[in-house]
Structures are given as structure tokens and as C-alpha cells.
Amino acid sequence: MKSNIQVKVIEMFKYMDFIIYCIEEYRIANNLTGKQVINIFNKYNVYDFIENSYEALHTFGGDNIVWNLQDYIDNYPNCKL
Numbered sequence: 001m002k003s004n005i006q007v008k009v010i011e012m013f014k015y016m017d018f019i020i021y022c023i024e025e026y027r028i029a030n031n032l033t034g035k036q037v038i039n040i041f042n043k044y045n046v047y048d049f050i051e052n053s054y055e056a057l058h059t060f061g062g063d064n065i066v067w068n069l070q071d072y073i074d075n076y077p078n079c080k081l
Helices: 004-030 034-043 046-052 062-075
Strands: none
Touching: 004 034, 004 046, 004 062, 034 046, 046 062
């Protein structure tokens, strides 16, 4: 039987490629460094948003993903996960 930590790590890897894609798309669209994007995503809990919205987000193109991420950030903390 897997521990809660093991399950969380497995879930994290499930989304890792998509999270990296989101970071890169957001970085390019906003002319930021990777470090700046990581700081923004940490500040606004964007990783939780990506994980909770994965089923819809992963079907979108890059521009639409960036728009959704920016909309979430702009409305944080009013966004409910």
C-alpha cells in the first residue's frame, strides 16, 4: 500500500510535462524568465490551479492556456479551486 506522500509524488509526475509546458508558454507570452514565472506561479498557487483544471486546460492551445492562467492570477485570491 502506498503512503500519501508516494501518491502525491505519482500525481505530481502525471502533470509534470504539462506544468512545464504551461511555464514555458506563460514565460514566452509575458517575456519573463523561468525564475520569474516560477515565483509568480508559487505566489498565486498556479500549480494547484493547473492540477485542478488539468482535464480542461490540457485540451486548449497555448494562447488559451496563457489566458486562463492570467485570468486565474488576476482574480487570485477570489478564484476557488
